[in-house]
Amino acid sequence: MPQPIGKDVPKGREQDSRPVGKDVPDWSGICPGLGKCSKREAGAWRMGSWLPKSRKGHITHRVTFTKKASWNAASKIMMELMTSYILLQGLRFHAYIGVGEQERQVGNDYVLDLRLGYPFADAMLSDEVADTLNYAEVFGAVSEIMQKPAKLLETAAGTIARELFRRFPKTESIDLKLVKLNPPMGADCNGAGVELHFCQMR
Secondary structure, three states, rough: OOOOOOOOOOOOOOHHOOOOOOOOOOOOOOOOOOOOHHHHHHHHHOOOOEEEEEEOOOOOEEOOOHHHEEOOOOOEEEEEOOOOEEEEEEEEEEEOOOOOOHHHHHOOEEEEEEEEEEEOOOHHHHOOHHOOOHHHHHHHHHHHHHHHOOOOOOHHHHHHHHHHHHHHOOEHHHHHHHHEEEOOOOOEEEEEEEEEEOOOOO
């Protein structure tokens, strides 16, 4: 018979109906009323999703534990990382981008904002830079491109995105905004620029 889903323990889920060994930790703090239960059972209880026992007598549940799911044993909290981004904001460059010959010779000031979707869940636990995206290396790649003359901001922005995907293949998405601070168009404004959003095609 299907088991109800909710906060209350379904009938037939008494402690002695579940396999409990000597090494099973006491997670009763998050499955109250159940006594000792495994971490998986505790996760199922906390999510309020219980299903019938499997053939081997172990309780199954709808919660999927992947590398994204991590446990804090001290506080007994389960959390799942949904998205993760590396941010580089307000990067300032003097670059030579413009349709006019003078802009490509004298140059102008630019501001770049980057948001890179990157899976750094492992770095949250390892504290190792090898498990994440090194933003100093990202800045170095962007600086090289910004030093190359171009006629259009669109060209420079597209080149930045392609190079970042090439150098850092684990990058999942790029949100980029490139603004020219003093556009030569006779307007009193903070700047003119382009904003692009890319996702990696697998």
